[in-house]
Amino acid sequence: MRMIEIEKVREVIGQNPADKASLIAVLQDIQKEFHYLPQMALKEAADYMGVPLSKVYSAATFYKAFSLKPRGEKIVRVCKGTACHIKGADLILEQLETGLGIKAGETSEDLKFTIEIVNCVGACAMAPVMIVNDKYHGNVRVDKALKLVKKD
Ligand code: FES
Secondary structure, three states: OOOOOHHHHHHHHOOOOOOHHHHHHHHHHHHHHHOOOOHHHHHHHHHHHOOOHHHHHHHHHHOOOOOOOOOOOEEEEEEOOHHHHHOOHHHHHHHHHHHHOOOOOOEOOOOOEEEEEEOOOOOHHHOOOEEEOOEEEOOOOHHHHHHHHHHO
8 A cells, every 4th residue: 555655745745835725626636646545534624724623524525536546556447337238248248347456436456547437428439438547448349458457
């Protein structure tokens, strides 16, 4: 598991004004740097901005873009909507889970990968669809899915 260093946390937080109006920007910066919001970083942020920790937590849990659980550098989303399901989404997911050693919803120990299942992402014409961070891959071949994720 990657160590989160306090100096790095302070540096990231310190890019913003020490004011409660910075709350969301600070959370975004922490999430961007660490791919999730470590508890220790939330405490630091609260102290820095002079905001109660409870308020920091409620913002952190309100927005879906934030995660309190460690997430991988690469978020791999497999669409399991109807069109993708028919075209083999289950097999793609199975290959990724086996290859990366984690189940859907989990993050690898080295914090490199997170697998998530999503519903139709509106790209059925190119089913089956897989999204690596923000990059869409259509017509994914089952035997190529893992390779694609690793090189992307
Ligand atoms: S079902 Fe996968 S994009 Fe629509």
